[in-house]
Amino acid sequence: MSKKPEKKEVGTTGHSWDGIEELNNPLPRWWVWIFYITIVWGIWYTIAYPAWPLLKGATEGYLGYSTRAEVAADIAAVDAKNADLVGRLEAADLNALSGDAELYQFAINGGRAVFAANCSQCHGSGAAGAKGYPNLLDNDWLWGGMIEDIAFTVTNGIRNEHSPDARWTEMPAFGELLSKEEIAAVVEHVRAISGQEADAALAAAGETVYLDNCAACHGDVGEGLRDMGAPTLNDAIWLYGGDVATLTETVTNARFGVMPAWSDAYHPAGGLSAAEINAVAAYVHQLGGGE
Amino acid sequence: MSSSDTPPSLYAAREPVFPRRVSGFFRSLKWWIMAFTLGIYYLTPWIRWDRGPEMPDQAVLVDLASRRFFFFWIEIWPHEFYFVAGLLIMAGLGLFLFTSALGRVWCGYACPQTVWTDLFILVERWIEGDRNARVRLWNAKWSLHKARLRITKWIVWALIGLATGGAWVFYFTDAPTLLVNLVQGTAHPIAYSTMFILTATTFFFGGIAREQVCIYACPWPRIQAAMMDEDTITIGYRDWRGEPRGKLRKGETGPAQGDCIDCMACVNVCPMGIDIRNGQQMECITCGLCIDACDDMMAKIGKPRGLVDYLALKDEVDERAHRKHAPIMKHIFRPRTILYTALWSVIGFALVFALFIRPEIDMTVAPVRNPTYIVQSDGTVRNVYDVRLRNKQGEPRPFGLSLNIGTNLSIHVEGVDGTLVIVPADEMKQVRVYVDAPKGSPESTTDRSPFTFWVTDLNNQDRASVGTIFNGRTN
Incomplete structure (x- = not known):
C-alpha cells in the first residue's frame, strides 16, 4: 500500500515518540466556526440566564428565568386541573365514594401522599403502626373503621386540647385503686381471655377484679367498647403489648395515647383541608382493615 | 524536534467534491439498494395491520404515549425491552460480520449518510448538470442563472429533507391522522419541531457536509479497522x-x-x-x-x-x-466470519424462541414487605402482595386468581368480593391481594412458606403461575 502524498506539507507539533511524529493537521473550517459559535453562545447564555455567583445568590439573567417559578407554575397548573376533583372530594359522601371510580382513585392516590407526609411518622410508612401507635392494616379499630369514623378521627384527633370534638376517654391508673395482688390476678385473667398462657388459679381470682373494675369499659368478656375507645382484650392484637410486664404497667399506670387534630380548622398553618382528610381516610380505609 | 516556521492555519477549508456520473454494475446495485432502503423508510408507516377495534391499525408503530411497540403481529411491552436490546446486538454483530467479510460495505451502500448523499447528488446533477458543468458553476460569479439553479436545488433538497423528517414522525403515531393534522396545522408542536430538526439535518448532512461526516464526525470508519x-x-x-x-x-x-x-x-x-x-x-x-x-x-x-x-x-x-x-x-x-455468523444466529434463534414462548397471560407478584405480616384480631396472619396482570389481547379479559391446592392459605383481592379481576384490553392492572393463614396453621408460624399464585383466564381457561413466599409470625 502506497502512502497518500500530501498536497501541502503539513507541519508537526514537535511531539515525537519512537520516531512517530504527531502531524499538525488543521481542523475543518465548519468545525472551527462551530467552536467559535459555542463560545459566543456561552457568553450569551450567562447574560440571558442566571449564571454568575455573587456573595448572595447569583445574577438573575436578562430573561428572568427561574426554575422555582417554573415549578410553582407547574404546581398551579396541576392544582387548576384537579380543582374539580378536589371540589367533588370535599363534598363527597364518604360511604358512597368507592362507587365513583375516578374520584375514588384520585382520593387514594392523594391520600397516599397525605399519609406519607403527615401520618407515617407515627403509624409507619406501611401503616403498620408501632407500640402505642395503632396498626392501620388490621381489622381491629379502637374508635371505628368505617371511612367516616376514620375521617372524624383524623379531623379531630384523640385526647388533644385543640379540637373540642376530639375523641376523649381516660383509663384510670389502677395502681392507686388496686393492690399489687389484685393487679397480678387481673393481668392473668386478661391473658386467659385473650388465649394466652395464664395461671388458672390467679386468672379465676382475677375475674372478680375484672368484672368490678374493667368490664364497664372493656366489656364482660373483654369485647371492648368503641364509644369509649376501649380496646378489645379477647383478641390477638395489642396496642402496647400483651405480655405480663406490659399489661401490669398498663393496668398500674394506664395509657394516654394522643393524636393531633389534623383539620386546618384547628391548625390554620399546617393542617389538612377537608378534601385532604377525605382522601387520607379513603386511603387508610382500603389498606385491608376498613369496615 | 521539527516544526514549521510559520504557524499553520487553524482550519482547513473543505475541498468541494463534484462526483461525475458513472454507470455500471456497482452503480446499478447502489441505485437498487437506494430505492429499496428509501422505500422501506418512507412507506413503512403507511402499511396497515388489523389488530381489532381497540388497537392501532398501523403495522409499525412506536407508541410512546401508551408505551407499546407494534411490529406487524408482534407487540412489545416495556418489560420486554430485551427484544429491542437483542435486535440492537444483532445489528452490531451483523455490522461486524459484513465489515470483516466485505470491508466498508455498510458505508458504501446502506448507510443513511451515503444513501441520502447519493440522492442529493442525483438531484444536484439533474439541476446543475454533470461534473464539468458543476465545477464551472462553482467557479462562476453569482448571476441570475447561478442563483436560479442554486435556489431550485436547495428547494428540492429541503423538500426531500421535509419528507425525511415527515416520515420519521409517522412512525410514532397514526400516520394518516397525523398527516391531516400536519397539513391543518393542528399537530403537536413536537411533531413540527422534530420535522424541522430532521429537515435541517438532512439538508446539512446530505447537501453540505456529505463526505465530511464520514471523515470527521463518524466513529465507525476508525473502529472498522479492528474488524478487518x-x-x-x-x-x-x-x-x-x-x-x-x-x-x-x-x-x-x-x-x-x-x-x-x-x-x-x-x-x-x-x-x-x-x-x-x-x-x-x-x-x-x-x-x-x-x-x-x-x-x-x-x-x-x-x-x-x-x-x-x-x-x-x-x-x-x-x-x-x-x-x-x-x-x-x-x-x-x-x-472470524463464521464466528460472527454463529453468534448472530444464536441470538437470532434465541429471540425468535423467546417470542414464540411468550405467555399469553403475564403475571408478576411483588410481596409487600412493609410490614412483612399483619396479625388480625382473631389471630389470622396476613401477607399482602401487589399482583400485576397484563392483558396482551385486544379485548377485556376476566382473570380468576387462586392458590395452589394443599395449602391452608386463603386469598382475596382488595375492593372485590371474590378473586375476579377484569383487565381492560392491552393494559396492565395492579391489584392488592391478601393471603391469610388461619391461627395455628403451620404457615402462620413458619418463617418462610413457599406457595404458588395461579391466574386463570375465565374465558378460555388459560393458566399461568408464579411462585412466592408467605412470611409467618415467628415471635
Missing part, C-alpha cells in the same frame, strides 16, 4: 498492472507502460474525493464507483477489466508473485 484483516474484501488498485501510468497516445505505447492511462475517471467519480490509486485509505467507503468508471475505460481501450477492483490484501501478494489468488468465497468463509 488481510482477507477482508476492500477496493484495491492493481498498481503492478497499471504502473507506470501514462497518457495513451496512438502508436506510442511502449512496452514499459502500464494499463493505467491516467484518465482520472476513478478520481472524478469518487464521492469522497480521493484517488484510489494511492491505495486503501481512511476516506474510502468502498462504494465501487471507481471500479465501474475504470472498467468502462478499460473496455474502451481494449484492456481487461479490473484494474481497480474489489480485492483482499492477500490477493496483492499472490498476484505480484504471479500466482492465482484465492476465490472470493475463500476470503469470506474464514473462522
Whole structure:
C-alpha cells in the first residue's frame, strides 16, 4: 500500500515518540466556526440566564428565568386541573365514594401522599403502626373503621386540647385503686381471655377484679367498647403489648395515647383541608382493615 | 524536534467534491439498494395491520404515549425491552460480520449518510448538470442563472429533507391522522419541531457536509479497522498492472507502460474525493464507483477489466508473485466470519424462541414487605402482595386468581368480593391481594412458606403461575 502524498506539507507539533511524529493537521473550517459559535453562545447564555455567583445568590439573567417559578407554575397548573376533583372530594359522601371510580382513585392516590407526609411518622410508612401507635392494616379499630369514623378521627384527633370534638376517654391508673395482688390476678385473667398462657388459679381470682373494675369499659368478656375507645382484650392484637410486664404497667399506670387534630380548622398553618382528610381516610380505609 | 516556521492555519477549508456520473454494475446495485432502503423508510408507516377495534391499525408503530411497540403481529411491552436490546446486538454483530467479510460495505451502500448523499447528488446533477458543468458553476460569479439553479436545488433538497423528517414522525403515531393534522396545522408542536430538526439535518448532512461526516464526525470508519484483516474484501488498485501510468497516445505505447492511462475517471467519480490509486485509505467507503468508471475505460481501450477492483490484501501478494489468488468465497468463509455468523444466529434463534414462548397471560407478584405480616384480631396472619396482570389481547379479559391446592392459605383481592379481576384490553392492572393463614396453621408460624399464585383466564381457561413466599409470625 502506497502512502497518500500530501498536497501541502503539513507541519508537526514537535511531539515525537519512537520516531512517530504527531502531524499538525488543521481542523475543518465548519468545525472551527462551530467552536467559535459555542463560545459566543456561552457568553450569551450567562447574560440571558442566571449564571454568575455573587456573595448572595447569583445574577438573575436578562430573561428572568427561574426554575422555582417554573415549578410553582407547574404546581398551579396541576392544582387548576384537579380543582374539580378536589371540589367533588370535599363534598363527597364518604360511604358512597368507592362507587365513583375516578374520584375514588384520585382520593387514594392523594391520600397516599397525605399519609406519607403527615401520618407515617407515627403509624409507619406501611401503616403498620408501632407500640402505642395503632396498626392501620388490621381489622381491629379502637374508635371505628368505617371511612367516616376514620375521617372524624383524623379531623379531630384523640385526647388533644385543640379540637373540642376530639375523641376523649381516660383509663384510670389502677395502681392507686388496686393492690399489687389484685393487679397480678387481673393481668392473668386478661391473658386467659385473650388465649394466652395464664395461671388458672390467679386468672379465676382475677375475674372478680375484672368484672368490678374493667368490664364497664372493656366489656364482660373483654369485647371492648368503641364509644369509649376501649380496646378489645379477647383478641390477638395489642396496642402496647400483651405480655405480663406490659399489661401490669398498663393496668398500674394506664395509657394516654394522643393524636393531633389534623383539620386546618384547628391548625390554620399546617393542617389538612377537608378534601385532604377525605382522601387520607379513603386511603387508610382500603389498606385491608376498613369496615 | 521539527516544526514549521510559520504557524499553520487553524482550519482547513473543505475541498468541494463534484462526483461525475458513472454507470455500471456497482452503480446499478447502489441505485437498487437506494430505492429499496428509501422505500422501506418512507412507506413503512403507511402499511396497515388489523389488530381489532381497540388497537392501532398501523403495522409499525412506536407508541410512546401508551408505551407499546407494534411490529406487524408482534407487540412489545416495556418489560420486554430485551427484544429491542437483542435486535440492537444483532445489528452490531451483523455490522461486524459484513465489515470483516466485505470491508466498508455498510458505508458504501446502506448507510443513511451515503444513501441520502447519493440522492442529493442525483438531484444536484439533474439541476446543475454533470461534473464539468458543476465545477464551472462553482467557479462562476453569482448571476441570475447561478442563483436560479442554486435556489431550485436547495428547494428540492429541503423538500426531500421535509419528507425525511415527515416520515420519521409517522412512525410514532397514526400516520394518516397525523398527516391531516400536519397539513391543518393542528399537530403537536413536537411533531413540527422534530420535522424541522430532521429537515435541517438532512439538508446539512446530505447537501453540505456529505463526505465530511464520514471523515470527521463518524466513529465507525476508525473502529472498522479492528474488524478487518488481510482477507477482508476492500477496493484495491492493481498498481503492478497499471504502473507506470501514462497518457495513451496512438502508436506510442511502449512496452514499459502500464494499463493505467491516467484518465482520472476513478478520481472524478469518487464521492469522497480521493484517488484510489494511492491505495486503501481512511476516506474510502468502498462504494465501487471507481471500479465501474475504470472498467468502462478499460473496455474502451481494449484492456481487461479490473484494474481497480474489489480485492483482499492477500490477493496483492499472490498476484505480484504471479500466482492465482484465492476465490472470493475463500476470503469470506474464514473462522472470524463464521464466528460472527454463529453468534448472530444464536441470538437470532434465541429471540425468535423467546417470542414464540411468550405467555399469553403475564403475571408478576411483588410481596409487600412493609410490614412483612399483619396479625388480625382473631389471630389470622396476613401477607399482602401487589399482583400485576397484563392483558396482551385486544379485548377485556376476566382473570380468576387462586392458590395452589394443599395449602391452608386463603386469598382475596382488595375492593372485590371474590378473586375476579377484569383487565381492560392491552393494559396492565395492579391489584392488592391478601393471603391469610388461619391461627395455628403451620404457615402462620413458619418463617418462610413457599406457595404458588395461579391466574386463570375465565374465558378460555388459560393458566399461568408464579411462585412466592408467605412470611409467618415467628415471635
